[in-house]
Amino acid sequence: MTAARADAEYTAPVEDYLKVIYDIERHAGAAGTNDIAQRLAIAPASVSGMVRRLADQGLLEHERYRGVRLTDMGRRVALRTIRRHRVIEAYLTLALGYPWDLVHDEAERLEHAASDELIDRMAAAIGEPSTDPHGAPIPTREGEIEERALHSLADLAPGERGRVVRVSDDDAERLRYLAELGLVPGTEVLLLSRAPYGGPLALLVGAGPNADESVAGAGERMVGPALAAAVLVEREA
Amino acid sequence: MTAARADAEYTAPVEDYLKVIYDIERHAGAAGTNDIAQRLAIAPASVSGMVRRLADQGLLEHERYRGVRLTDMGRRVALRTIRRHRVIEAYLTLALGYPWDLVHDEAERLEHAASDELIDRMAAAIGEPSTDPHGAPIPTREGEIEERALHSLADLAPGERGRVVRVSDDDAERLRYLAELGLVPGTEVLLLSRAPYGGPLALLVGAGPNADESVAGAGERMVGPALAAAVLVEREA
DNA sequence: GTCAATATTTAGTCTGCACTAAATTGATGT
DNA sequence: ACATCAATTTAGTGCAGACTAAATATTGAC
Numbered sequence: 043m044t045a046a047r048a049d050a051e052y053t054a055p056v057e058d059y060l061k062v063i064y065d066i067e068r069h070a071g072a073a074g075t076n077d078i079a080q081r082l083a084i085a086p087a088s089v090s091g092m093v094r095r096l097a098d099q100g101l102l103e104h105e106r107y108r109g110v111r112l113t114d115m116g117r118r119v120a121l122r123t124i125r126r127h128r129v130i131e132a133y134l135t136l137a138l139g140y141p142w143d144l145v146h147d148e149a150e151r152l153e154h155a156a157s158d159e160l161i162d163r164m165a166a167a168i169g170e171p172s173t174d175p176h177g178a179p180i181p182t183r184e185g186e187i188e189e190r191a192l193h194s195l196a197d198l199a200p201g202e203r204g205r206v207v208r209v210s211d212d213d214a215e216r217l218r219y220l221a222e223l224g225l226v227p228g229t230e231v232l233l234l235s236r237a238p239y240g241g242p243l244a245l246l247v248g249a250g251p252n253a254d255e256s257v258a259g260a261g262e263r264m265v266g267p268a269l270a271a272a273v274l275v276e277r278e279a
Numbered sequence: 280m281t282a283a284r285a286d287a288e289y290t291a292p293v294e295d296y297l298k299v300i301y302d303i304e305r306h307a308g309a310a311g312t313n314d315i316a317q318r319l320a321i322a323p324a325s326v327s328g329m330v331r332r333l334a335d336q337g338l339l340e341h342e343r344y345r346g347v348r349l350t351d352m353g354r355r356v357a358l359r360t361i362r363r364h365r366v367i368e369a370y371l372t373l374a375l376g377y378p379w380d381l382v383h384d385e386a387e388r389l390e391h392a393a394s395d396e397l398i399d400r401m402a403a404a405i406g407e408p409s410t411d412p413h414g415a416p417i418p419t420r421e422g423e424i425e426e427r428a429l430h431s432l433a434d435l436a437p438g439e440r441g442r443v444v445r446v447s448d449d450d451a452e453r454l455r456y457l458a459e460l461g462l463v464p465g466t467e468v469l470l471l472s473r474a475p476y477g478g479p480l481a482l483l484v485g486a487g488p489n490a491d492e493s494v495a496g497a498g499e500r501m502v503g504p505a506l507a508a509a510v511l512v513e514r515e516a
Numbered sequence: 517g518t519c520a521a522t523a524t525t526t527a528g529t530c531t532g533c534a535c536t537a538a539a540t541t542g543a544t545g546t
Numbered sequence: 547a548c549a550t551c552a553a554t555t556t557a558g559t560g561c562a563g564a565c566t567a568a569a570t571a572t573t574g575a576c
Binding site: 329332 | 562
């Protein structure tokens with residue numbers, strides 16, 4: 043029952059749990075033990091124990107068998123960690139020329155070691171960007187985040203046009219392939235057609251502002267639905 | 280007995296042990312349990328257990344009651360960690376404008392999280408410096424280090440002249456004070472006199488290449504022997 | 517050479533965070 | 547209403563790395 047502050051030190055595993063729970067909660071309302079376990083690549087039984095500890099620390103609330111929700115404090119800690127992660131990703135690409143498929147793993151470790159002071163200096167050095175290299179929004183120092191509801195590329199209707207805003211960053215291989223296809227944030231896409239029964243989508247990919255990053259220019263592309271789900275777009279007229 | 284590689288992953292505590300053992304060994308030939316414990320701010324009894332584990336991994340050799348010596352592999356791991364630490368320190372000051380009294384603590388945490396790839400990019404970005412901001416030599420990627428034998432300021436004879444090459448970096452407060460006195464690497468000093476029985480030294484401090492860093496200009500200074508011991512100099516004609 | 521001071525090790529404990537195997541609860545289809 | 551399946555929790559274990567208290571080895575003084 044000690045009212046701990048959100049600026050205390052937390053272990054790397056704790057920060058990882060909170061990050062993952064934050065993300066699951068956003069999409070599903072509450073985070074189940076199994077989802078957490080899968081996202082962290084650990085056994086579900088291991089999650090139960092940690093969840094109890096996190097609840098004791100006031101970082102989340104747990105209804106047995108019904109899942110987990112972050113408290114305000116837990117959310118603050120999660121967002122601070124997410125800010126660190128994304129600022130580091132942005133800094134590595136913009137200031138050190140890191141390729142965009144490698145920054146995630148590096149940030150995954152550095153986020154637990156970097157001080158807020160360092161994060162702020164990094165952010166300032168690259169002009170306080172509002173998103174990371176994969177298009178994910180960077181929370182402010184104060185823990186504000188601009189989460190807009192996005193559609194996946196797979197949700198577009200044939201003939202509909204959209205702009206890539208964000209891509210999933212947790213698989214380096216996939217990121218490299220997306221870059222090859224030109225599917226990077228800022229690129230315009232037009233869904234030409236969608237084959238039925240989970241078949242491939244045909245796209246017209248236009249050049250975006252990050253065209254220097256992408257290997258290929260504009261052109262027609264075929265992508266499977268799993269890949270399309272990893273590409274988030276905003277609809278356009 | 281498994282012949283592990285030096286490029287495997289080690290935990291942060293393991294890297295910390297190896298670093299301090301490397302350092303103690305350099306000055307004293309072999310590292311005693313007590314010295315290690317004191318440098319790591321842990322109980323001596325805790326060291327015994329860890330030392331056994333490190334010996335089992337082939338990182339060091341241990342003669343009971345006689346101290347510890349790194350193996351070649353242990354030394355390689357230690358030097359890699361030291362390189363990380365010092366490159367990070369140099370990068371933070373040169374690329375991010377970090378004040379020199381804060382970089383040590385930051386590097387102390389980041390050194391365990393940064394990949395070799397990142398360290399190399401940082402080093403390249405600041406022009407592969409040969410020393411960190413406190414004058415400590417940076418080991419090469421290959422684990423070579425140029426350790427020159429230095430005297431402390433306290434060893435100079437009255438009337439002797441020297442140039443500050445390196446200062447101890449483990450106490451932020453002291454670093455700030457040294458900077459105030461102008462005792463930063465590169466500065467010329469002339470020992471005017473030494474009071475007997477551990478009394479203060481009188482110095483003439485001249486401007487060095489890092490004069491912009493130091494608050495004070497050239498002038499006469501009085502320092503105690505403890506502080507003088509933290510300043511390493513090379514003798515001059 | 518013996519004795520005290522000091523250094524080191526052992527013994528036993530604790531915490532965090534993972535694991536497997538087994539028990540339990542909740543949801544679902546008939 | 548009940549059987550079954552999936553999700554979750556409990557029980558018991560292991561490892562890393564710290565701790566204290568107690569035992570033991572080394573060293574230095576006399």
